[in-house]
Amino acid sequence: MVVPPAKRAKYENIAGLSNQTVATATLPLEDADMDPVQEQEPSTVAADDSPLPVSTSPLDYENGIFLGPMVRIGTLPTRLLSLEYGADLVWGPEIVDRAIMGTQRRVDPRTGVIEYLKDDKQVFSCHPIERPYLVFQVGSANPEQAAQAVKIITEHDDVAAVDLNCGCPKPFSTHAGMGANLLSTPDLLCNILTAMRRAAPPHVAVTCKIRLLPTQEATIALVDQIVRTGAIECLTVHCRTKDMRPREPALLDRLRDIVDHVNATAKSLHRKIPVVCNGDCWDASVAPRIKELTGVTSTMIARGAEANPSCFRTEGNLSVPDTIAPKLIQYSLALNNPIGNTKYCLGQLAFKPSESIPKEVQLQGKTKMMPKKQLSALRSGISQAKTQEDLAKVFNIDPEHVRSQDVDAIILRDLKEALSKRARTTSGGFDGQRVGAVVGNANEGARDGTGSSGGQGAEDGHASGGGQSRATDNSPQPEWKQLLAEKIGKHIKDEKSLLYYALSTVEAQTSVHDAAKPHVRYVVHRGFVNEKRDGDASGGIAPQNPNFGSSPCLMTTTDVRTPKVQQLISQSGIRAQGTDGSHGGEGEIAWWIESAQLQFRISGTLHVLPTEGHPLRSSFPYDRLTPPRAPGSTSTEPFDWDGERSRIFNKLNPGLLASFCRPTPGSAHPNLDALDTARPKDDTSSPWPLELPQPGKEETEQQRQQLRESEKNFALLVIEPRSVDVVNLADDTRTIYELKPGQNAATGEWTKRRVVP
Numbered sequence: 110m111v112v113p114p115a116k117r118a119k120y121e122n123i124a125g126l127s128n129q130t131v132a133t134a135t136l137p138l139e140d141a142d143m144d145p146v147q148e149q150e151p152s153t154v155a156a157d158d159s160p161l162p163v164s165t166s167p168l169d170y171e172n173g174i175f176l177g178p179m180v181r182i183g184t185l186p187t188r189l190l191s192l193e194y195g196a197d198l199v200w201g202p203e204i205v206d207r208a209i210m211g212t213q214r215r216v217d218p219r220t221g222v223i224e225y226l227k228d229d230k231q232v233f234s235c236h237p238i239e240r241p242y243l244v245f246q247v248g249s250a251n252p253e254q255a256a257q258a259v260k261i262i263t264e265h266d267d268v269a270a271v272d273l274n275c276g277c278p279k280p281f282s283t284h285a286g287m288g289a290n291l292l293s294t295p296d297l298l299c300n301i302l303t304a305m306r307r308a309a310p311p312h313v314a315v316t317c318k319i320r321l322l323p324t325q326e327a328t329i330a331l332v333d334q335i336v337r338t339g340a341i342e343c344l345t346v347h348c349r350t351k352d353m354r355p356r357e358p359a360l361l362d363r364l365r366d367i368v369d370h371v372n373a374t375a376k377s378l379h380r381k382i383p384v385v386c387n388g389d390c391w392d393a394s395v396a397p398r399i400k401e402l403t404g405v406t407s408t409m410i411a412r413g414a415e416a417n418p419s420c421f422r423t424e425g426n427l428s429v430p431d432t433i434a435p436k437l438i439q440y441s442l443a444l445n446n447p448i449g450n451t452k453y454c455l456g457q458l459a460f461k462p463s464e465s466i467p468k469e470v471q472l473q474g475k476t477k478m479m480p481k482k483q484l485s486a487l488r489s490g491i492s493q494a495k496t497q498e499d500l501a502k503v504f505n506i507d508p509e510h511v512r513s514q515d516v517d518a519i520i521l522r523d524l525k526e527a528l529s530k531r532a533r534t535t536s537g538g539f540d541g542q543r544v545g546a547v548v549g550n551a552n553e554g555a556r557d558g559t560g561s562s563g564g565q566g567a568e569d570g571h572a573s574g575g576g577q578s579r580a581t582d583n584s585p586q587p588e589w590k591q592l593l594a595e596k597i598g599k600h601i602k603d604e605k606s607l608l609y610y611a612l613s614t615v616e617a618q619t620s621v622h623d624a625a626k627p628h629v630r631y632v633v634h635r636g637f638v639n640e641k642r643d644g645d646a647s648g649g650i651a652p653q654n655p656n657f658g659s660s661p662c663l664m665t666t667t668d669v670r671t672p673k674v675q676q677l678i679s680q681s682g683i684r685a686q687g688t689d690g691s692h693g694g695e696g697e698i699a700w701w702i703e704s705a706q707l708q709f710r711i712s713g714t715l716h717v718l719p720t721e722g723h724p725l726r727s728s729f730p731y732d733r734l735t736p737p738r739a740p741g742s743t744s745t746e747p748f749d750w751d752g753e754r755s756r757i758f759n760k761l762n763p764g765l766l767a768s769f770c771r772p773t774p775g776s777a778h779p780n781l782d783a784l785d786t787a788r789p790k791d792d793t794s795s796p797w798p799l800e801l802p803q804p805g806k807e808e809t810e811q812q813r814q815q816l817r818e819s820e821k822n823f824a825l826l827v828i829e830p831r832s833v834d835v836v837n838l839a840d841d842t843r844t845i846y847e848l849k850p851g852q853n854a855a856t857g858e859w860t861k862r863r864v865v866p
């Protein structure tokens with residue numbers, strides 16, 4: 110842990126630079142030298158006394174090694190390199206709330222890079238491949254503005270967590286009340302955290318990074334207050350006080366008491382809030398010692414990664430001039446990182462003889478280090494470069510070749526391989542608990558419907574026999590839907606359970622050492638979009654709105670606070686993205702109809718439609734899923750999706766209506782301690798209503814309020830089918846129906862092919 114003098118000198122330089130660079134937090138990357146600080150206005154936000162929403166974030170902060178937040182350094186190329194070389198989670202650079210407010214979000218369809226732009230300048234950029242591991246750090250001294258920043262960055266589900274910077278000691282940050290100044294205004298600090306928790310969707314974690322206060326007593330009082338907000342999932346402690354310089358050794362010996370206190374307080378709240386140790390962890394080889402010393406299970410590296418992002422490797426650092434610098438240039442070229450930032454990151458890399466050969470080779474004492482002269486030529490090449498091309502030339506890289514390569518297949522290949530390798534191997538590495546992660550879903554688009562009939566004779570998959578059958582009087586339907594609807598109608602009287610089907614989703618990997626996990630549950634079929642039962646109609650089904658026809662999109666319901674919702678939106682492949690910015694998640698239904706000996710496996714995209722004001726509403730494909738217009742209808746009204754959602758909500762039974770106003774499903778039971786000892790008559794097991802009257806039949810103000818709360822948590826789940834696999838055990842046949850490529854499920858045409866059962 111002793112820093113060699115050469116390294117110290119460099120870090121002092123870096124620290125000097127960091128004084129300036131942290132100041133750039135409000136600025137587009139290219140404008141680092143302008144004065145970034147705008148006065149923060151005092152908060153006018155009214156205190157919200159309602160219970161704080163519980164996070165359902167799947168992130169695992171234990172047993173990890175993380176890239177710390179660094180202004181200008183923690184940009185996309187550094188983060189991707191860090192992930193590639195073993196970081197479990199990566200913090201982005203601090204972005205001040207007002208900087209992200211008012212930005213435009215732009216996605217580059219070729220590279221996948223997501224940019225937040227103001228006046229055409231990049232304030233922040235990220236890539237879907239890092240999304241499960243990406244923490245967005247906010248600088249703020251105002252709960253309302255912090256909440257707005259969080260809403261902006263989580264609206265399209267671009268990050269896994271949001272973090273509050275409570276550690277920056279530089280005057281430009283502290284004079285505005287942000288950064289380390291929040292340490293002396295703990296009520297404001299906690300109000301910002303709770304505002305962030307309320308603003309973030311449940312599956313996005315809120316965390317916080319602090320420094321030590323001068324006394325241990327004050328530090329423990331502060332962390333106690335922070336933990337008791339219930340707002341955070343993890344606390345990072347930079348083990349220096351506000352007045353300490355970066356070159357002064359971190360006060361690691363003060364951390365153990367703090368860790369013990371956080372663990373005990375979190376336990377008393379039935380929570381787990383891991384503490385992450387930051388300060389003087391230079392590379393993965395130092396981490397075990399820090400853990401032993403402090404009692405944490407995770408560490409965070411900042412300056413070590415600034416100098417060499419391969420510092421997360423348990424096998425030792427890779428060579429900066431041979432591997433790291435060229436890779437950083439490649440990522441920057443391929444992903445269009447702003448030149449000023451690429452140059453800055455390259456300039457901060459450790460071009461020193463000791464970093465010119467990998468550590469494991471150094472240890473063998475065999476290889477010669479790169480001569481100083483050669484290294485200084487590289488350094489001066491970087492500082493003179495004016496364009497990405499100039500930078501590439503310094504390292505003999507052909508920029509056109511890099512730019513012509515497919516981002517998904519070639520540029521991100523090493524990163525994907527590294528992530529999937531960690532998924533497959535249990536590391537015997539530095540803590541023996543790292544299990545590995547899985548690559549994201551970047552290839553989803555490749556499977557998109559085409560060419561799958563493979564010579565098996567695809568036919569028209571619409572209901573046949575005297576033209577097209579109709580589910581309602583005004584709409585032709587695919588054959589599989591006709592078959593399903595017919596069997597439901599025929600057998601529902603004798604087989605009540607046929608209205609339940611199993612719905613599976615995929616939970617994204619929660620750390621780079623984990624794998625994606627399937628989840629299955631039974632849900633109730635709530636009909637097809639715009640269909641209602643009507644005894645007088647032919648086939649017993651009539652359109653809810655006669656200006657529209659039937660749709661083969663299925664409906665069920667969900668609670669917006671459940672993990673299912675987060676699984677849906679986090680597993681959104683390219684295939685599930687609409688041109689209107691909508692995106693759903695991957696899902697599959699397995700539906701067994703015993704009386705007919707039929708299994709339907711319906712694969713497709715799942716879309717959540719919550720009530721007004723919920724951030725997920727912007728992901729719903731309102732137009733694409735609109736049912737076909739009824740023949741002869743001259744109406745131009747849009748389909749009333751909210752009417753459809755309310756219709757299903759109003760029909761829920763009293764027990765289900767009440768279930769939506771309980772605390773978050775799956776969260777700790779509020780009467781946990783009393784449950785085992787309660788007598789049968791003690792009402793401890795359900796301190797919430799068991800039934801609610803249907804809307805319009807409320808008898809008390811309390812019921813009205815509870816129903817409002819239920820509706821707020823209720824969402825319609827619409828399943829947009831893409832392929833349907835029907836197995837008929839009675840006839841021993843199997844038929845696969847597929848939506849024709851490029852068509853949408855609400856109105857599109859289907860193919861049909863028979864396969865071996």
Ligand SMILES: Cc1cc2nc3c(=O)[nH]c(=O)nc-3n(C[C@H](O)[C@H](O)[C@H](O)COP(=O)(O)O)c2cc1C
Nearest residue numbers: 127177178179180202203274347388389410411412
């Ligand atoms: C260049 C640079 C930029 C930094 N920017 C931030 C920042 O944006 N937010 C933050 O919380 N800390 C920031 N820090 C502090 C680091 O995250 C970290 O707390 C500190 O460097 C101690 O960790 P280390 O010893 O591993 O470097 C920055 C540090 C450096 C060197």
